[in-house]
Amino acid sequence: MGAKFEGAQEELRGMSHNPIRPWRSIERRKSRRIMVGNVPVGGDAPISVQTMTNTATTDVRATVEQVQRAAEAGADIVRVSVPDEASSKALKEIVRESPVPIVADIHFHYKRGIESAEAGAACLRINPGNIGSPERVREVIAAARDHGCSMRIGVNGGSLEKHLLEKYGEPCPEAMVESALDHIRILEDNDFHEFKISVKASDVFLSAAAYQGLAEVTDKPIHLGITEAGGLTSGTIKSAIGLGNLLWMGIGDTLRVSLSADPVEEIKVGYEILKSLGLRHRGVNIISCPSCARQGFDVIKTVEALEERLEHIKTPMSLSIIGCVVNGPGEALMTDVGFTGGGAGSGMVYLAGKASHKMSNAQMIDHIVEEVEKKAAEIEAEASSAQAAE
Numbered sequence: 550m551g552a553k554f555e556g557a558q559e560e561l562r563g564m565s566h567n568p569i570r571p572w573r574s575i576e577r578r579k580s581r582r583i584m585v586g587n588v589p590v591g592g593d594a595p596i597s598v599q600t601m602t603n604t605a606t607t608d609v610r611a612t613v614e615q616v617q618r619a620a621e622a623g624a625d626i627v628r629v630s631v632p633d634e635a636s637s638k639a640l641k642e643i644v645r646e647s648p649v650p651i652v653a654d655i656h657f658h659y660k661r662g663i664e665s666a667e668a669g670a671a672c673l674r675i676n677p678g679n680i681g682s683p684e685r686v687r688e689v690i691a692a693a694r695d696h697g698c699s700m701r702i703g704v705n706g707g708s709l710e711k712h713l714l715e716k717y718g719e720p721c722p723e724a725m726v727e728s729a730l731d732h733i734r735i736l737e738d739n740d741f742h743e744f745k746i747s748v749k750a751s752d753v754f755l756s757a758a759a760y761q762g763l764a765e766v767t768d769k770p771i772h773l774g775i776t777e778a779g780g781l782t783s784g785t786i787k788s789a790i791g792l793g794n795l796l797w798m799g800i801g802d803t804l805r806v807s808l809s810a811d812p813v814e815e816i817k818v819g820y821e822i823l824k825s826l827g828l829r830h831r832g833v834n835i836i837s838c839p840s841c842a843r844q845g846f847d848v849i850k851t852v853e854a855l856e857e858r859l860e861h862i863k864t865p866m867s868l869s870i871i872g873c874v875v876n877g878p879g880e881a882l883m884t885d886v887g888f889t890g891g892g893a894g895s896g897m898v899y900l901a902g903k904a905s906h907k908m909s910n911a912q913m914i915d916h917i918v919e920e921v922e923k924k925a926a927e928i929e930a931e932a933s934s935a936q937a938a939e
């Protein structure tokens with residue numbers, strides 16, 4: 550590994566290492582960096598958040614609309630299924646309209662791989678071991694190389710190769726890692742190195758153990774996911790436990806939260822997991838209390854309204870909305886903007902941790918939105934002048 554890579558890793562350690570609160574430090578696993586279109590994955594790149602469309606790919610308008618909504622919610626990369634030739638054709642238009650790199654999801658059919666690379670996909674999710682003859686594998690790799698496409702090897706606990714199931718008796722971490730290594734070998738034998746790998750399973754224990762095993766045997770970037778995680782609530786919890794633990798160990802360069810829900814929800818959950826671990830920040834991190842009889846205003850309704858009204862803010866910042874003085878001033882100390890309920894229909898607004906001024910509950914939501922927008926503009930201005938100074 551070159552000095553440049555080592556330097557980047559130092560920078561990364563700086564990013565995730567917290568010298569004041571070392572118990573918050575996460576040291577990310579060293580991985581090779583690849584590109585998915587213009588998005589770097591691995592090395593010192595931020596952990597990217599992905600989702601997948603659930604429209605018919607041939608319905609270009611609906612698919613592009615979904616990709617755009619996902620991108621607006623923060624998706625760095627979006628995956629689209631390419632089950633047939635008509636979908637490959639549609640992919641070309643989708644890629645052209647998409648604001649983010651598109652990954653083509655291909656199973657078995659090598660021609661779809663070639664067509665997708667030609668259509669401008671940034672990455673092919675394809676398992677080289679399932680393509681067929683070595684000649685077909687070479688053709689897909691050549692198409693990827695010619696069109697600047699990376700790949701993702703996607704091992705899935707539910708569709709492991711027959712010989713591995715016979716060898717291990719059932720899907721297990723060792724079988725999943727062996728499957729990944731088999732696919733890796735095929736790409737490397739063809740001198741192709743621009744790929745990332747996932748070893749997903751719907752079982753949290755199996756997924757987590759497989760990913761840990763994978764992290765030990767390769768320096769390729771790792772794509773995290775718990776497959777078929779479930780609906781919004783159960784899938785979020787499963788993903789937060791599975792992906793959260795792996796990320797906490799420093800494993801994972803990009804992730805997709807799989808939910809039986811709108812892709813925008815997958816993006817929101819992905820960011821929330823990363824935000825909770827201090828690995829990536831986007832938008833307003835709202836800290837709010839569950840509320841109780843002591844609340845000076847309706848905390849739950851206020852937070853619901855603020856979440857909606859502040860969706861447009863992309864600048865990383867924090868806001869505390871706390872029902873009363875029991876926890877309000879303490880939480881406000883750590884946030885950019887804060888509001889703590891008081892008596893007689895009003896509360897205290899905190900700016901940069903300090904009590905600033907009183908505000909009536911009736912006007913508080915509009916006022917907090919203004920304060921947050923003001924703070925976001927300040928942070929953006931500081932960041933651009935710091936960049937200009939560099």
Ligand code: SF4
Pocket residue numbers: 838839840841842843844845871872873874875876877
């Ligand atoms: S901060 Fe106050 S209102 Fe909120 S839960 Fe605690 S005691 Fe109740």
